[in-house]
Amino acid sequence: MVGHERLICSSAELVDGGDGVRFQVTRQGGSLPAFVVRWRAMPYAYVNECQHQSTELDWNAGDFFDESKLYLMCATHGALYDPGSGLCVSGPCHGARLTPVKVCERDGGIFCAEDG
Ligand code: FES
Incomplete structure (x- = not known):
């Protein structure tokens, strides 16, 4: 196991194309809302x-x-993002990208690195 990993949820909670799991990620000393989906x-x-x-x-x-x-869809104005790359393919921010968060799956769980 790598040093600063944190369990987000169990693997079973993430259904392909189903609901995502929200969590907080540490970035540059602050905490930001993040999410993980299975696709x-x-x-x-x-x-x-x-x-x-x-x-x-x-x-x-x-x-x-x-x-x-x-x-992935933004509920505010309907921007559509490719789930695998985070690239916006339709909507007002076409061509922009969601900020990725590194996650890995092992031992029946989804883990994220605290600063990645
Ligand atoms: S805020 Fe997300 S599409 Fe406008």
């Missing part, structure tokens, strides 16, 4: 901040995917 079997995590107006993406806590389950 095409892999966990992906990002700072929970839309690149349009810095609002959190989920209107209902944990509800990040659009109806097609192909994109």
